[in-house]
Amino acid sequence: MSDPGRVRPCARAWRPSALVRVSVGLHAGGVAALALAPRTWPLVVGVLVADHLTVVSAGLWPRGTLLGPTLVRLPPAARARREIALTFDDGPDPATTPRVLDMLDARGARSTFFCVGRRVEAHRDVAAEIARRGHRVENHSHRHRAAFWFLPPAMLRDEIERAQEAIAMATGRAPRLFRAPAGIRSPLLEPALARAGLDLAAWTRRGFDTVSRDASRVLARLVRGLAPGDILLLHDGSGARGASGDPVLLEVLPRLLDAVEAASLAPVPLEPAASTVRRPSPV
16 A cells, blocks of 8 residues: 555645635625624624625535536546536445445446445445445545534544545555535535545435335435436445345445446546546635
8 A cells, every 4th residue: 555645735826716706805804894883783783694694505515616616527538428426425334335336346347435434444444345345435524424514623623634544555556536525515524625635525316215215205306317427426335225125225225236237327436536526716
């Protein structure tokens, strides 16, 4: 296994998005307005409340780009090759992930696993096997905190960097992509990702297999309108269980791979296909 220190990505430059710059400007203007005309406080408070609601709403939109670049589809070159990306969150799971890997191997499909750092620490052999079989292991935070959106900068960096270290130690390769827990982001996430050399990845469509026990409904959400360039979201960890007692994913995945093959689409790892995407400059 290679030395994780030699494969760790370098920090990249961070440029705040237009919304972040406007928000900072409103706060600075509000302070100045209160200093010059204290009686304007109701107007200042109203403007800042509206600004905060806008920022929060932007963070609750997993596919949004108002707080920074977000990968939601593969680039044009990948779409021209009729490629799609299958992604799996919340693992590795020692019972489910190996079965998922076997199903993918049987079809020659390569995928991306967004793994939780502490699960990687607990199941290093499973994470290493994901990489050994030709799939990508990417960063899904260290603890998958429900309150991830509210973390201050130091704790946010800790969540990202500890998962980076765990994954690099297990697989020999540091992640290049990050997916936020539940897809929710704060204005502080993009600078933390820049520090770690990571880009944010979301999805085109999801199956809601963490809450739905009906494999047919999960499948329908994934294949409705399925097209080249799509990024599909499933879960090899924390998934709902079907009538058999097994994770519903295990019933969905073979049928999904059938649909992908019937549509002449090729599942590929997300990072190599996405690496050709240029990060847009903030307006």
